[in-house]
Amino acid sequence: MTQSVSLTINGRPREDHVEPRLLLVHYLREVAGLTGTHIACDTSQCGACTVLIDGEAVKSCSVFTVQAAGKDVTTIEGLAQEGTLHPVQQAFWNEHGLQCGFCTPGFIMAAAYLLKQNPSPTDAEIERGLEGNLCRCTGYENIKKAVRSASQAMNGGTAETSANLVGSAAAPVEG
Amino acid sequence: MITAAFEYARPGSVDEAQSLLTKYGDDAKVIAGGQSLIPLMRLRLSQPTALVDIQGIHGLKEVRRDNGSVEIGALVRHVDIQRNATLREALPILVEMANDVGDNQVRNLGTIGGVIAHGDAAGDYNALALMLDAEIVTNKRRHKASDFFRDIFTTALEHDEVVTAVRFPVSTGRFAYTKFRRRLYDWAIAGVAVQETGSSWRVGYVNLARTPRRGASVERALAGGASAADAAAESGSDIDPTGDVRATAEYKRHLAQVLTARTLEKATMAA
Numbered sequence: 043m044t045q046s047v048s049l050t051i052n053g054r055p056r057e058d059h060v061e062p063r064l065l066l067v068h069y070l071r072e073v074a075g076l077t078g079t080h081i082a083c084d085t086s087q088c089g090a091c092t093v094l095i096d097g098e099a100v101k102s103c104s105v106f107t108v109q110a111a112g113k114d115v116t117t118i119e120g121l122a123q124e125g126t127l128h129p130v131q132q133a134f135w136n137e138h139g140l141q142c143g144f145c146t147p148g149f150i151m152a153a154a155y156l157l158k159q160n161p162s163p164t165d166a167e168i169e170r171g172l173e174g175n176l177c178r179c180t181g182y183e184n185i186k187k188a189v190r191s192a193s194q195a196m197n198g199g200t201a202e203t204s205a206n207l208v209g210s211a212a213a214p215v216e217g
Numbered sequence: 218m219i220t221a222a223f224e225y226a227r228p229g230s231v232d233e234a235q236s237l238l239t240k241y242g243d244d245a246k247v248i249a250g251g252q253s254l255i256p257l258m259r260l261r262l263s264q265p266t267a268l269v270d271i272q273g274i275h276g277l278k279e280v281r282r283d284n285g286s287v288e289i290g291a292l293v294r295h296v297d298i299q300r301n302a303t304l305r306e307a308l309p310i311l312v313e314m315a316n317d318v319g320d321n322q323v324r325n326l327g328t329i330g331g332v333i334a335h336g337d338a339a340g341d342y343n344a345l346a347l348m349l350d351a352e353i354v355t356n357k358r359r360h361k362a363s364d365f366f367r368d369i370f371t372t373a374l375e376h377d378e379v380v381t382a383v384r385f386p387v388s389t390g391r392f393a394y395t396k397f398r399r400r401l402y403d404w405a406i407a408g409v410a411v412q413e414t415g416s417s418w419r420v421g422y423v424n425l426a427r428t429p430r431r432g433a434s435v436e437r438a439l440a441g442g443a444s445a446a447d448a449a450a451e452s453g454s455d456i457d458p459t460g461d462v463r464a465t466a467e468y469k470r471h472l473a474q475v476l477t478a479r480t481l482e483k484a485t486m487a488a
Contacts, residue, residue: 045225062225062268084218086256087402089322098296098325104255105326108225109248109270155321173401174320 047111051076052120060107067091067102070117078118078147082176089175092148092155093117099155101174118147121154130154130192139188141179149175153189162193220258224267231277231356231379234269238377241267247379249292250326252319253335277330277381282307288354288384291330295319298329308385310392310412314341317394320402330380333365336372336428339404341396344429346383348410348421354382369427388412393484395476396423399463406463407472409480418481425456425473435477445485449477 044059051074058073070076070093079102082090086104093102094116121128130153133139140146149172156163156171163171168189177185224241228234238245246265248254249272257263271277277292280303287307289298298304298315305312318324318341332340333353346353346362353360355378365373374380390413396405408423409432418439420432432455438448458469 043222043224061222063220063222065219085259086252086323089320092322095325099322100325101322103259104252104323106225106251106255106268108227109251109272111227152321170401171321174322 045108047107049107049110049112050114052116062106062108064107065103066093066105066107066110066115069107070102070115076117076119080144080147082144087176088145088148089152089172090145090148092151092175094151094155097155097158099152099174116151118150121150128154129195130157130189133188133192133195134185137184137188137191139181139185141177141181145175145177145179149177149185153185153192156189157193157196161197163189165190218259218261220255221261221264223265225270226267227270227273229273229275231271231274231381234271234274234379235356235377237267237269238379241269243376245269245376247271247334249328249331250294251331252323252327253331253337253340271379280304282387285387286384287387288382289329290382291333291380292328293330294326294328295324296321299324307387307389310388310394310410311342311345311385313392313394314345314396314410317341317396323402329383333383334372334374334380336366336370338366338369338426338428338430339408339424340429341394341405341408341410341423342383344408344421344423344431345410345412346385347429348419348431349385349388349412349414351386352384353380354384355380359384363431366428386414388414390414391484393480395480395483397472397476407458407469407476409473409476411477411480411484413484420455420477422452422456422473425458425469427457427459430456432477439481445478445481448481449474452477 047060048057070079080090082088086101091102092099095113130150152172152175168186226237245267248268248270277290279290280301281288282303295315295318332342351362353365357378360373392412394410396408398406405423407425410421412419420435422430434451434454435448438451452473456473458466460466
């Protein structure tokens with residue numbers, strides 16, 4: 043038995059008929075076709091499936107789609123605006139805040155939420171703020187570096203853009 | 218795992234929730250944040266045939282202080298507790314507990330009413346409700362916390378009963394909470410809460426029996442003038458832990474005693 047669900051994903055309203063037991067993460071990936079939200083532990087521990095509901099980070103493996111009816115969902119696909127990466131995405135790129143990359147979308151969503159709540163977190167606050175996300179490559183140091191760098195960029199500092207990075211990589215090496 | 222199939226309804230009032238629960242029968246469950254229920258459903262340890270989602274009911278999200286009590290609506294989430302100025306004044310130990318529940322993602326959804334109704338001995342707030350003689354307010358009655366937690370995951374709630382609020386006495390004395398765990402976002406392997414009320418101390422135990430427990434023997438020893446260490450030695454009579462994958466019963470008893478002494482010392486030194 044399906045039910046009608048209306049919600050907004052990354053600014054676009056949509057309506058679908060879903061079974062009440064369909065988890066939000068499965069809805070996003072299989073119905074809405076947004077596969078950037080990953081499934082890993084499947085037991086609400088790892089945070090790979092983190093998305094924002096009405097601007098707040100949640101684990102989409104522990105929410106039924108029907109519970110999200112009427113809400114505003116943001117996934118990793120919705121962070122970049124008009125082709126410009128979100129400062130957190132940019133910082134993960136610049137600082138290589140990843141190893142295999144599987145946990146990255148969840149970390150970026152959790153970090154974007156953290157920085158919205160606390161624009162200048164201390165290292166301890168970054169660790170606490172990301173406690174719900176696991177990186178099995180254990181690449182935490184660069185992840186923390188990326189969050190610090192995103193925080194600086196969002197507070198008016200400058201972060202290199204990907205265009206600069208690509209440009210500099212292509213430029214002849216000095217010496 | 219995919220959960221068993223269920224029907225889903227989102228009532229607009231407590232009365233409507235009650236009639237839906239009556240209509241769906243014994244195997245229906247109330248869902249709020251779902252942060253305990255959904256993982257259990259995914260393991261198929263819980264297979265409700267219907268979920269009554271109370272998220273849209275008005276009036277269950279307030280925190281009100283009146284006379285000597287603070288009443289917290291059932292839909293108040295952990296994150297709301299963390300940020301609530303009234304609670305920081307009137308019941309700071311609850312704010313400290315909320316800071317250590319799960320992680321940001323869990324705290325953004327999980328509610329105090331959900332913790333209470335779920336009745337888990339590992340639910341931090343349940344031990345606090347018990348030790349402070351809180352009242353659990355439902356659509357049908359007011360339960361004393363001391364009559365509410367009956368057995369493992371078992372409360373005094375009837376199947377068509379909905380928790381609407383929890384009423385704590387304003388508690389502004391010295392306090393401390395120790396949540397012992399291996400990883401930040403875990404449940405407590407053992408938790409000890411202490412709160413000074415007037416000239417006496419209340420003690421509560423998290424996950425050290427099938428239900429939350431009050432440290433009545435420890436409280437008596439403290440009232441009789443015992444030191445923190447001597448009072449803590451009484452903790453064994455207040456708890457009844459069982460071994461599990463994380464710790465043996467013997468180790469949990471050891472933890473209870475050590476943590477009781479430390480938590481009391483922390484509370485008295487904080488002042």
